[in-house]
Structures are given as structure tokens and as C-alpha cells.
Amino acid sequence: MRLPRFFAKKRGHRRTGAEVWGSVGEALFHAVLVVGGLAFGGLLVTGMAVPEWRINHDFVAGRARVVGLGLARRTTGVAAEAEVSWQPGLRLRYETPAGEVESWAFRGPREPDRSRALARLDREDLGREVTCWYDPDAARVVVLERGYNWWMWALTLLMPGALLAFGSAGLIRAYGRWGKSEERRAATRGGLGQLVATPVLEQDHPGVPGCDDLVNSPGTILRFRLPLESPENWTLLGFGLFAVLWNAVLSLLAVNAGLDLLGGRIDWLLLAIIVPFAAVGIAGIVIFVRRVFLTTAVGPTQLEISDHPLRPDGIYDLLLAQGGSGAFTRLELALELEEQATFRQGTDTRTERVVVWRQELGSWRDLQLTPGTRFEARAALHVPGKAMHSFASEHNSVHWRIVVRGRPGRWPAFTRSFPLVVFPAAAEKGT
Amino acid sequence: MNPSEAPRRQPVVLVHFSMADRHYEPLQTLAVRYTVEGIDPRDVKVVERSVLWYTEGKGEEDLGVHRFERPGAPAIGRPLVGEFSCPLPLSPLSYEGLIVKIRWCVRIRLFFAGGRDFVSEHIFDLGDVPVAAFPGRP
Structure with a gap:
């Protein structure tokens, strides 16, 4: 007797398996959740809701x-x-x-x-x-x-409600996958999950990310001003969020400790927790303020381009404008191609990025910027003839971008990137 | 050897592409002819054939189906053969990156009675993007 095979077996480019059994296991798991949610909810309804309802209606x-x-x-x-x-x-x-x-x-x-x-x-x-x-x-x-304890109702119904919602969604998904190959599912995919998971793509160019957000800002001299996608801004946002949340928790603890002190009691354990919490909170604020200062002290970077989206073998004009004041040891402009892959490692979701191609477009040394004016420089950008086009799917992408790297005299070095979209070469033949 | 212990026969799917080097340009028509050998055609309930791309590399696999066909049950007593064709899209092009790779393929999936299935995958290239390398590396 041959037992059913739950997982596919792959030999080179051949694969065998029984996906039906995988769907059965998934459906069973979610059915158990639904049954658990119903049982738990039933106990709560009979043990709490019905007696409370009877008191208010029958008594x-x-x-x-x-x-x-x-x-x-x-x-x-x-x-x-x-x-x-x-x-x-x-x-x-x-x-x-x-x-x-x-x-x-x-x-x-x-x-x-x-x-x-x-x-x-x-x-x-x-x-x-x-x-x-x-x-x-x-x-x-x-x-x-008499009366209803609505807060208790909400709390007690939360758990069975979550079990029912999670289990039902899983059952519906298992029903949708039942006996269907991954190609068939992908061919008929749709709905809210697809909208959330998949990046916005260019029409007629499957896998190429949309560039509507990159061409809605006209430049002062060239046709488009490219939006800034600076990792520094995300870091700044992260530090800001951390400082706010951490100090919110610290405030709650401090209020509790203050009320205790006013009542004539000293909770030494609470005080022992508050002291290191306060140190971290103050450090968080200091780091955030320092990052804000460093980010704004350097001055804005603007980049304009003569056309967008880009095509392989196309040549484009660039205008780099750097604001601020003081000396710049070095300012660089480069075109980069970066691959990005998102994967699960245990329970974590990780993203890895690798720059696979880089071309320097311009480099300037020993600049002296004065307030009220900005440094401006022109450069030419040539997209290689057989370049890979921009690509984006749910977990993988290939990005083109222009990167500005600066080394101010008094401040730490900075990197600012401006995303680009490169269409495939064949687009010209097809359009 | 007990008959029940005899190894189950694996199907062999032979696919012939219209381009011998399996290299296609965007918008070019892909024509494919396939033959399934090594099994009794009566055991096959359904054949699915698709033209698709998928990602390989460090990230989770993504998949996009360009063409999917699920013709009815194969005619009884006739060999399992078929052919289909479709114009290829403008993108995504086949790509051999460092942590992201994009592969185009033709998949023939056979469904047997009892729920088992068998997939045969045949890679081809779309476009002519060179292999990626770290900056500065030849």
C-alpha cells in the first residue's frame, strides 16, 4: 500500500506530488480553529451572555x-x-x-x-x-x-472572534486552492490579497513597476524633478517613533510612581525600573534631535532629468543641485542597479539588497557652498544597451536609481538616492 | 518482486520549441509541441499547460502566468501529444542576477486519478540581458 505524499518531490525540472493532500491538511487545521472558535464562543454566550440577557429581560x-x-x-x-x-x-x-x-x-x-x-x-x-x-x-x-458590561463582552468575544475569522479565512483559501495547480491559481488570481501584495505595475509591461509617481513633478530646467528616496529619512522616522513610544511608556510609569509618592508610598521596584527606562528615553530623544539636525544641516539635494521612463541605450541629461552652506570635500553622482530579495528566515522576514552594477556619472571635489545659492552641475546618463529593465514582484525586485553621495567638511557623509524606472528595450519595437 | 512493490513508472514529457536554441525576443510567438511517454494515457485525467515566469534566488519565489490552458480530458486510446502557441510579452525578460533570477518556462502538468500530479518544466530565454556581476568584476 502506498501512502499519500503530502509534499512534492522534485527531480531537476520534474516534480511529482499530491497537492490535494496538502490542501486537506490546511483545511483540517483551519477547521479545528473554526470549531475551537465556535466552542469557545458558545461557552461564553451560554456562561455570560445568556445569564446577563435574562437578568435584563426576564427577571x-x-x-x-x-x-x-x-x-x-x-x-x-x-x-x-x-x-x-x-x-x-x-x-x-x-x-x-x-x-x-x-x-x-x-x-x-x-x-x-x-x-x-x-x-x-x-x-x-x-x-x-x-x-x-x-x-x-x-x-x-x-x-x-442590571445592565450590560459591554467592555467585558468585547474582551471575551475577541478570542473566539479571532479564531473564527482566522479559521474561516483559511478555510475559504483552502477551498479556493483545492485541487488547483499553482499556475491555475496564479492565472485566476485576484481580490484584495492580490491588490495588497503586488506592487503597482506598468500596464502592457508585466513585472515593470509603474512610474506615475516619478513623473508628476516638473523640473525647473529639465523636464522632471525626481523624488528623493533617502534611507536617512526612514532612519530618522524610526528614531522618532522609538523616542515617542519609549517616552510614552516612561510617562505612564512616571505618573504611577508620582501618584504613589503623593499617597505616601514608595514602590522601589517601580523606581528601579524607571531609572534605566529614563536613561534610554533621554538617549532616544538626544539621538533623534541629533539626526534631525544632521539631516537638515547639510541642505537639500535636487535632481532633474530630461525624460522618464528610461530606455536601454538612451542618453539623458541630468541636473544636480545641492543646497546648504560650508565646504564639501566631495560630491558624487552615480547610476546604480540594485537587486532586492525578501525572504523568510524562521519567523523573521528579511530583505537583502545587492548593487550589481554601478557607473559614475560625475564627481566634484572641494566645493564651497554659500547660503541662498546652490551648487549646480550637469551630467549625461547613458543606459547600457542590454541593461535589465526595472522589475518588481511581491518578494523580488531589480531597481535602477541615481545615487548622490556627499562628504561635507563639518558633518558626516550622506547618501541620497533617486529611483528611476527603465523599460525593456523591446518596448520601443512594441509601442 | 511483489507487483505492488514495483516502481511506479514516471512519465517523460518531451517538448519541442519552435526556436531550436530556445531563445525568444519579446512579442515573438512561442510555439511548442509536446509528447508524453512512459505511461498509459488512460491514467491521465487532465493536462495543464502554461507559459510562465518565476523568480529564483535568495527571495521567496514569485510567479507570473502568461498563458494557461486546461483542455479537457485526453482522448481515450490516443497518445498524449499536444501543441500550442502564444505571443510572448514585452517583459519581464529572463535575468541571471546575483540574488534575483527570472526564468521563463513552459510547464506541462499531468493530473492522475487519485490526486497525484506530475510537472515537467522546460526553460527558455526571453530577451538578451547579460548575466549580472558585482561592480568592478569582469
């Missing part, structure tokens, strides 16, 4: 006399880890169609501190009349408060 209102007071003690956990809580209780006497009934009802939340529960109990008066609601099917079940 009968009545007047009751308080004939006794007491504290209900509840112990959770065992032995040394046992936790005790207290809740004030009222012994009520009330009239039902079946006759007079006496039963306990509890008011308010449980208290871990017995003295606080006792203080709440002291505010209740023996002999006074209160409004109560009793169960018509079990008259001894009585409550003193």
Missing part, C-alpha cells in the same frame, strides 16, 4: 427588605498562592407569586482588602427597602443591579 422587578448583612469570602488558587477576595452581601426578603422568599444578593465588585469591603458594607442599612430583580423560574436567584 421580575420587586421591592425587598434588607434583613441581614454579610461578607462573602472567595478563595482562588491553592496553598501559598491562594488569593482571597471579599464582597458585601445583603440578605433580602421579598414577595413573589409563590410566596415570601429570603435570599442573598451581592452588590459591587469584589475587594482584595477585607477592611474596604467592610467599609462598603457599613454604608448599607438593615431594615431599609431596596429594588431587586428575581428570576421568575428560580425565585431565590435575585440581583440588585
Whole structure:
């Protein structure tokens, strides 16, 4: 007997397997999630939603006399880890169609501190009349408060809701893949997932990224001004986000510690946590402010090009403009081709970039920039005749870009890149 | 040897391209003729044939299908042969990069009774992009 093969077996360019069994495993996994979500949700509905709904709809209102007071003690956990809580209780006497009934009802939340529960109990008066609601099917079940705890509902329904959503989406996906080859799925692919995952591509040029965002800004001298795609900006954003989030957490801890101090208590553990947190928070702000200063101190870089998108063997004019003040030891302009691959390594998603081709377009030394004016230089760009075109798919891409590298006299060196789109050579024949 | 232990016969898919060197230019018509040998044609339920590109290299594999056909069940008692043709697109061109590679191929996928399938892949080149190398390296 031959067991079903769950995974494909590859020999060179031949592959055998049974994708149906892979789909079965995936469908089973998601079905288990759906069943778990239904069971969990069912327990919550019957254990919490239905009783709360009955109290608000079925229970009968009545007047009751308080004939006794007491504290209900509840112990959770065992032995040394046992936790005790207290809740004030009222012994009520009330009239039902079946006759007079006496039963306990509890008011308010449980208290871990017995003295606080006792203080709440002291505010209740023996002999006074209160409004109560009793169960018509079990008259001894009585409550003193009604209403819905919407916050608790949202929290408790979150987990089964997530299980149901994740499981259902997986089942729908497994149904869509059932018995279909990857070519068939790719040929009929569509929907929201495809829109999210795939980069915007140029029409009639499969795999070539769109360049609409690169040609919507006219230049002052040449036809287009290229947008800046500086890694420095992302680094700056990262430092800024880190500083804001870290210090937000630090503020919460500090407020807690301050309230404790005002109440005459000192939480040494909290203080011990706050001190290193504060050091990191201050360092984060300092680094962020320094990066902002360095980024803005150098001055803006602008690049204009005579035409876009580019074609292999095409020659284009470039205009480089560098603002700022002070001396520049060196300023370089280069055309680069970079490959980018995104892959999973364990649970991480990593991206690797490699520059596979570079051509220097211009280089200037010992520049002296003055405020209010900018350094301008012209250069010619020739795209190689058999160059690879720009390419972008979900996990892989081939990018063309112009890179400006500067070395100011007083500040650290910087790199600013301007993305380009190069069409395939055959586009000229086809269009 | 017990008959149930006998090795299962693997199909052999022979593909003949209209260009002997398997090199095509964008917008050129790709014509392919294929023959499946080594199995009983009656065992095959469906044949899928497609022209597609996929990526190789360091990144996760991406795939784009240019042409996909799923003709009906093969005629009983006749050998498994077929042919199809399609004009190739402008892009993406075949590319041999350092961490990103783009391959074009013709895939013939056979589905057997019981859910098993067999894929045969036949690479061809689209365009004439030279192999990538690190800057400064010949």
C-alpha cells in the first residue's frame, strides 16, 4: 500500500506530488480553529451572555427588605498562592407569586482588602427597602443591579472572534486552492490579497513597476524633478517613533510612581525600573534631535532629468543641485542597479539588497557652498544597451536609481538616492 | 518482486520549441509541441499547460502566468501529444542576477486519478540581458 505524499518531490525540472493532500491538511487545521472558535464562543454566550440577557429581560422587578448583612469570602488558587477576595452581601426578603422568599444578593465588585469591603458594607442599612430583580423560574436567584458590561463582552468575544475569522479565512483559501495547480491559481488570481501584495505595475509591461509617481513633478530646467528616496529619512522616522513610544511608556510609569509618592508610598521596584527606562528615553530623544539636525544641516539635494521612463541605450541629461552652506570635500553622482530579495528566515522576514552594477556619472571635489545659492552641475546618463529593465514582484525586485553621495567638511557623509524606472528595450519595437 | 512493490513508472514529457536554441525576443510567438511517454494515457485525467515566469534566488519565489490552458480530458486510446502557441510579452525578460533570477518556462502538468500530479518544466530565454556581476568584476 502506498501512502499519500503530502509534499512534492522534485527531480531537476520534474516534480511529482499530491497537492490535494496538502490542501486537506490546511483545511483540517483551519477547521479545528473554526470549531475551537465556535466552542469557545458558545461557552461564553451560554456562561455570560445568556445569564446577563435574562437578568435584563426576564427577571421580575420587586421591592425587598434588607434583613441581614454579610461578607462573602472567595478563595482562588491553592496553598501559598491562594488569593482571597471579599464582597458585601445583603440578605433580602421579598414577595413573589409563590410566596415570601429570603435570599442573598451581592452588590459591587469584589475587594482584595477585607477592611474596604467592610467599609462598603457599613454604608448599607438593615431594615431599609431596596429594588431587586428575581428570576421568575428560580425565585431565590435575585440581583440588585442590571445592565450590560459591554467592555467585558468585547474582551471575551475577541478570542473566539479571532479564531473564527482566522479559521474561516483559511478555510475559504483552502477551498479556493483545492485541487488547483499553482499556475491555475496564479492565472485566476485576484481580490484584495492580490491588490495588497503586488506592487503597482506598468500596464502592457508585466513585472515593470509603474512610474506615475516619478513623473508628476516638473523640473525647473529639465523636464522632471525626481523624488528623493533617502534611507536617512526612514532612519530618522524610526528614531522618532522609538523616542515617542519609549517616552510614552516612561510617562505612564512616571505618573504611577508620582501618584504613589503623593499617597505616601514608595514602590522601589517601580523606581528601579524607571531609572534605566529614563536613561534610554533621554538617549532616544538626544539621538533623534541629533539626526534631525544632521539631516537638515547639510541642505537639500535636487535632481532633474530630461525624460522618464528610461530606455536601454538612451542618453539623458541630468541636473544636480545641492543646497546648504560650508565646504564639501566631495560630491558624487552615480547610476546604480540594485537587486532586492525578501525572504523568510524562521519567523523573521528579511530583505537583502545587492548593487550589481554601478557607473559614475560625475564627481566634484572641494566645493564651497554659500547660503541662498546652490551648487549646480550637469551630467549625461547613458543606459547600457542590454541593461535589465526595472522589475518588481511581491518578494523580488531589480531597481535602477541615481545615487548622490556627499562628504561635507563639518558633518558626516550622506547618501541620497533617486529611483528611476527603465523599460525593456523591446518596448520601443512594441509601442 | 511483489507487483505492488514495483516502481511506479514516471512519465517523460518531451517538448519541442519552435526556436531550436530556445531563445525568444519579446512579442515573438512561442510555439511548442509536446509528447508524453512512459505511461498509459488512460491514467491521465487532465493536462495543464502554461507559459510562465518565476523568480529564483535568495527571495521567496514569485510567479507570473502568461498563458494557461486546461483542455479537457485526453482522448481515450490516443497518445498524449499536444501543441500550442502564444505571443510572448514585452517583459519581464529572463535575468541571471546575483540574488534575483527570472526564468521563463513552459510547464506541462499531468493530473492522475487519485490526486497525484506530475510537472515537467522546460526553460527558455526571453530577451538578451547579460548575466549580472558585482561592480568592478569582469
